[in-house]
Amino acid sequence: MIEQLIREKIKNLFKEYSCIEEGENHLTFKVSDSILSIEILSGKEILDKNAILNSALKAIQKFEYSNKVYLALPKVYASIIDSEILQNHGLGLLTYDEKEVKEVVPAKFIKKQLIVKENYEKKIEELKIELKKLKENYIILKGAVDALKNEILKLKAGLIKTPLIKEEKITEVKPQIKQETSIGELPSFFKNNPWLEVLAKRGKEPEAYGS
Amino acid sequence: MIEEEEEYKKAYTFGADYGTSDFKFGPITCGEIPKIIHNRGYFLDKDSIMYKAFEASKEVVVGDEVPLYLQSSEDLSKLIYPMKNGVIKKDDEKAWRVVEEISRYSLKFFKPSREDFQGFYVVASLSSVSPKYMYEKLFEIYKKINEEEPLIKAATIIQQPLAVAIAHKATTCVVIESGHGNTQICPISRYPIKNAIVAVNRGGGDANALTGEILKDLGYGDLAREEAFIRKVKENLGLIPANLEEAIEEAKRNPEKFMIEFKIPGTRITIEMGKDAWMRFLIGEYVFNPNHEIYQSFFTRGMPKPKDIKIGDMVFKGMLDFGEAIIESIERCPIELQPHLYKQILLSGGNFSWKVPENIEGIAVDATTKIKLLLKEKGIEEVEATMTEFPQYSVWRGCIIYGYAVPQDYEWSWERMEGWNKLL
Numbered sequence: 302m303i304e305q306l307i308r309e310k311i312k313n314l315f316k317e318y319s320c321i322e323e324g325e326n327h328l329t330f331k332v333s334d335s336i337l338s339i340e341i342l343s344g345k346e347i348l349d350k351n352a353i354l355n356s357a358l359k360a361i362q363k364f365e366y367s368n369k370v371y372l373a374l375p376k377v378y379a380s381i382i383d384s385e386i387l388q389n390h391g392l393g394l395l396t397y398d399e400k401e402v403k404e405v406v407p408a409k410f411i412k413k414q415l416i417v418k419e420n421y422e423k424k425i426e427e428l429k430i431e432l433k434k435l436k437e438n439y440i441i442l443k444g445a446v447d448a449l450k451n452e453i454l455k456l457k458a459g460l461i462k463t464p465l466i467k468e469e470k471i472t473e474v475k476p477q478i479k480q481e482t483s484i485g486e487l488p489s490f491f492k493n494n495p496w497l498e499v500l501a502k503r504g505k506e507p508e509a510y511g512s
Numbered sequence: 513m514i515e516e517e518e519e520y521k522k523a524y525t526f527g528a529d530y531g532t533s534d535f536k537f538g539p540i541t542c543g544e545i546p547k548i549i550h551n552r553g554y555f556l557d558k559d560s561i562m563y564k565a566f567e568a569s570k571e572v573v574v575g576d577e578v579p580l581y582l583q584s585s586e587d588l589s590k591l592i593y594p595m596k597n598g599v600i601k602k603d604d605e606k607a608w609r610v611v612e613e614i615s616r617y618s619l620k621f622f623k624p625s626r627e628d629f630q631g632f633y634v635v636a637s638l639s640s641v642s643p644k645y646m647y648e649k650l651f652e653i654y655k656k657i658n659e660e661e662p663l664i665k666a667a668t669i670i671q672q673p674l675a676v677a678i679a680h681k682a683t684t685c686v687v688i689e690s691g692h693g694n695t696q697i698c699p700i701s702r703y704p705i706k707n708a709i710v711a712v713n714r715g716g717g718d719a720n721a722l723t724g725e726i727l728k729d730l731g732y733g734d735l736a737r738e739e740a741f742i743r744k745v746k747e748n749l750g751l752i753p754a755n756l757e758e759a760i761e762e763a764k765r766n767p768e769k770f771m772i773e774f775k776i777p778g779t780r781i782t783i784e785m786g787k788d789a790w791m792r793f794l795i796g797e798y799v800f801n802p803n804h805e806i807y808q809s810f811f812t813r814g815m816p817k818p819k820d821i822k823i824g825d826m827v828f829k830g831m832l833d834f835g836e837a838i839i840e841s842i843e844r845c846p847i848e849l850q851p852h853l854y855k856q857i858l859l860s861g862g863n864f865s866w867k868v869p870e871n872i873e874g875i876a877v878d879a880t881t882k883i884k885l886l887l888k889e890k891g892i893e894e895v896e897a898t899m900t901e902f903p904q905y906s907v908w909r910g911c912i913i914y915g916y917a918v919p920q921d922y923e924w925s926w927e928r929m930e931g932w933n934k935l936l
Contacts, residue, residue, distance in 0.1 A: 447576065500918050503917075504923075
């Protein structure tokens with residue numbers, strides 16, 4: 302119950318931050334892109350001689366994902382803590398009792414590590430987008446090259462059929478073979494092909510010499 | 513044909529020619545020319561930058577994208593040409609993986625957006641020596657593709673020589689298909705006459721090997737290692753003799769008539785044959801008949817002799833000359849049919865494209881004349897041989913006509929190996 306009260310007081314102290322995680326012994330806040338973490342040493346652990354060291358180490362671990370980290374101790378501990386050591390490690394110190402929570406040592410804002418991490422992630426995202434664009438462009442270009450190849454083939458076939466020097470005598474104009482037929486037309490090699498009749502009878506007559 | 517079926521097939525008949533080096537595909541609406549890509553697949557190295565950068569979930573790349581993935585000449589080992597010999601082994605997983613990817617690529621490439629589309633009528637074409645399991649595998653692949661996306665209404669598979677015959681409007685003929693690795697002779701009388709197919713284990717690749725040996729003899733041994741270079745030399749210097757001994761004699765008597773210098777385009781390399789120009793005839797003759805004693809010296813020096821091999825159920829003879837092979841094939845057909853078959857021999861494939869310089873016409877001949885001469889030597893006189901027009905497209909065109917004309921209610925029969933395998 303008392304722990305709950307302390308946490309509420311701490312929240313009140315950092316009311317410009319929004320609390321994104323709350324545990325029995327810790328709180329995590331966020332404001333814009335900054336993360337603030339607080340490790341709370343409960344009054345229950347007051348008899349444990351290693352309790353402060355344990356809490357301090359836990360607080361330091363929070364720098365992995367936080368810009369600011371505080372250690373919150375019962376006020377009675379404040380006198381036995383050398384605040385300079387905490388300052389050297391960038392840790393802030395909060396003291397509390399039943400009445401209030403006080404910021405004794407402000408926490409250092411750690412910027413560098415998080416930004417590097419964020420930059421990497423951002424760069425990876427950017428590269429993924431670039432790669433996706435490249436893939437899309439590649440598919441478009443491939444389609445264009447295929448279309449051009451087909452055009453060249455058609456032009457080639459057309460050129461073969463076109464005489465280079467025009468003859469003076471009047472020649473009969475023959476329709477050019479279309480290279481691509483639309484649905485409904487049949488290619489030129491169907492014309493006068495006796496196989497059309499032969500094949501249309503498949504399955505309806507005995508095999509002649511096939512087997 | 514029912515009007516509705518006819519209208520649908522006019523839009524959605526699809527041809528797929530699985531050739532040895534190229535894959536030709538496309539719907540009937542392509543008109544005269546299909547889309548052509550190399551019949552090959554590139555297996556991605558999962559540690560490669562490209563694989564990681566594109567988060568490629570596919571392990572094999574096909575089509576026009578392949579060159580983008582090639583990083584060095586070593587990468588060529590990761591390029592698989594599944595139809596190298598016209599036959600894929602049953603357990604050759606990589607080759608089948610390429611066939612699957614190439615089939616998927618082709619269908620998706622031409623997938624229509626029209627609402628009336630209910631899948632293509634796909635006519636695939638395989639080599640005449642492809643065993644039954646290849647048909648089964650290909651149908652399995654089509655089924656798998658359809659499970660992902662319904663693209664195939666019905667599929668069928670025909671032999672490439674039949675497709676060539678259809679494209680050339682020849683209902684009774686012999687189709688000789690000669691590619692890089694081998695040559696197949698397939699008589700057709702409205703149906704391919706399966707029992708009469710003869711396969712020869714000799715193709716353009718063997719002529720390349722001989723050209724390489726000749727280049728070594730001429731002092732270009734260091735250049736004779738590159739296949740593409742050798743092929744260019746073969747295509748530009750090789751000649752088919754009407755009669756090998758007479759041609760060599762004439763070329764030795766009047767070497768200046770046959771001398772040639774050939775500059776490899778885009779390089780500083782020039783091949784000069786000089787007095788050895790008679791060797792040009794060895795190259796062409798070897799394709800049609802490798803039995804002359806003059807080739808013995810090449811074999812004894814280590815050039816591999818075309819061997820008899822068994823691929824699938826078919827024995828490919830190595831040293832059979834083309835005249836003998838045609839006779840062997842035609843003589844397996846009914847006697848009354850044989851004269852008609854000799855009268856329409858269709859030569860198909862790149863291995864029949866040979867130059868005949870104007871000043872030596874008669875001594876050097878084209879492929880059709882050589883075939884006639886080989887048959888004449890064996891007493892067959894009334895022969896008509898023609899080169900196929902548009903050799904690159906003729907199989908695809910035959911597939912399109914076949915798919916359009918064969919009624920949709922004719923169901924696939926494993927006994928007859930034809931009909932529609934309905935997949936939707």
